[in-house]
Every structure is written in structure tokens, then in C-alpha cells.
Amino acid sequence: MFRPKPSPKSHSKSKGSKPSSASPTGKSAGQGNGKSAEPNRQTPRGLIYKENWVSPKEKEEILKYLKTLFPIWEMRYSKNNPPPENQKQRSLLRPVYWLGNWQFACLNYYHPPKGIFNRCVQGEAYPPVLDYMVQKIESLVKENIDPRDIPRGWHLNTCLINYYGNQITPDGKKLDCARVGEHKDFEPGPVASVSLGERALFQFVSSKGTESKSNVVLQQWLEDRSLQIFGGDKFKKLLFHRVQRVDKKDGAHFPLNEIENFETRRINFTFRYVPDEHILPFHKLSAEAKEDVQGYMEQLATKSEHFKEALSVPAK
Ligand SMILES: O=C(O)CCC(=O)C(=O)O
Secondary structure, three states: OOOOOOOOOOOOOOOOOOOOOOOOOOOOOOOOOOOOOOOOOOOOOOEEOOHHHHHHHHHHHHHHHHHHOOOEEEEEEOOOOOOOOOOOOOOOOEEEEOEEEEHHHHOOOEEEOOEEEOOOEEEEHHHOOHHHHHHHHHHHHHHHHHHHHHOOOOOEEEEEEEEEEEEEOOOOOEEEOOOEEEEEEOOOOOOEEEEEEOEEEEEEEOOOOOOOEEEEEEEEEEOOEEEEEEOHHHHHHOOEEEEEEEEOOOOOOOOOOOOOOOEEEEEEEEOOOOOHHHHHHHHHHHHHHHHHHHHHHHHHHOOHHHHHHHHHHOOO
């Protein structure tokens, strides 16, 4: 099985990201060392947070479904997309699985206006429980988010599942890599995030570049079974977001399919929108993109009919 070497210090995902140099030193309420973080009393425009939004029954369904998925470790770069001069090849900090379409890290994620083709590879459909939740989220967005912040055709057809936890080194040490460096999600329109397991300290930060510290503008503990939605220019375009850390209090440990040398204590689903015309079946990718993700596709195909079929379509 393809498995990169653990690289706990590497910067996690880089969707418009810069190294996470900031500490949570913002001055307003709900910031600071994280202990005082509370759900926002007055939720700003463009932001929705709902505790206990996923019912215990739905959580149970989702966990059952997760046992059918086999997440993979991806490398950030590839033969046809080598690291820029100041960067090194590295693995992501966590295993991932994508539904709807797969945005392989080495294809640089969906990034309009220029990075729109050869980035999003047709993936598996949502299971009924997620389909149902997505319908409810879409209604919530339409009722609560300014229509000017919802692009025409917007629907949550893409889901990134992030697995957060400890990498176990060959000598048995546990390396906590449950965090995500600051970045933006460039898919247009609101993004919705559903969390399961240990709570995570999620922060919106302002940043003036890699040389200076970022400022925490707003933070929120994302609790087990919570829903967070963020949209609009402030939260999508102006500020970066990051996961600063994931608690270890509940001792949550998901009995998932074995991810080699990894212990999962939080799972997050971020639902996003990619215009359907920018999602390509594998056989329609450019030769370079195909070459870069062929190994991942083969790995996924060992456990998934969808990916097995995608690989069996002859290139035209
Ligand atoms: O895990 C989370 O709460 C956020 C994940 C995230 O920032 C992302 O997938 O872009």
C-alpha cells in the first residue's frame, strides 16, 4: 500500500495557505489561550454555528458508513507538479477521503479563476444520510445567508472528509498531527462543516504574508455533532481559517478501517461547491494529471467499485 513517511512538522494542506506561525493571541472575547473560547453569542453575518445539529441516530449512521471507506495519505506534490523552490515534497498531515469529486492535493485543488480543469475528479456519491444532511444544510444556507453570497447554481456537491489524530511512529511514539494550517477554501460560495469526535479549536485569522504573525479574528470550538457554515467575502475571501488543535479529553477513538499507523479522534466533513462542468471523469483528465494521480486511483480502486470502474474506461 502506498504510504508516505510520517512528516509531522510539514505544513498540512496548502490551499492558498501559508505556514501557521500565529498563536491565538487575539484580544477580544472568545480568544486567547482557547480555554475561554465560547460559542459566539452574536454570530456575525455569514457565519452559522449549531451545536448538536447531527442527531445521535445520524451520527451512528455516518459512523457505520465510514467503516466502508478507506482513506488515503496523499503527497502534496507530484512529478508534473513539483514543489516550488522554497518548498519540499511532503505528505498531508492527515488521511483524507473525498466524496462527489476528489481534489487530489498534487493537482493543486480547485482554484478559480484559472485552476478549474484537471483538478476535480469525479468521485463517489453521498450515502443517504449525508444526502439528507446536505439538503437540510442547503435550506439553512438559503434561509440565513445573504443571497448575494450564494453563487448561481450553488449546491454542496463536494465533501472533504478529514481524519484528525496521532501518527504512530515505527518505534511506537504517538505524534499529534491533529491540526490544519491557515488557508482559504476557494470553491465558490458558502462552505459547511460537520464535526464528529473530539472538539477542535477552529480560528479565522487575518494574515499579512508569511513573514508576520497572523491575528486571530474569531474562534470557535467545533464540538462533536456540530455544524458550522461560513460564507461571504469576510470569511471566504478576506480571512484565512485553520484548526489550531483538537482536544484529547473524551478519549474518542474511532473504530474505523485500519489506517496504517494512525489513531483517529476527530472526523470533519467540509461540504463545498464545484461547478459541475469542472468535475471530470478520470479518463478525461490531461495526460499529466492522469499520470500524477494514477497511483492514488489504483489504491482507491482496491476498495471502491467506483474507482475500479473509473480506471477501466479507455482513454479516447
Ligand atoms: O476540520 C475542520 O474543522 C476544518 C477543515 C478545513 O479547514 C478544510 O477542510 O478546509
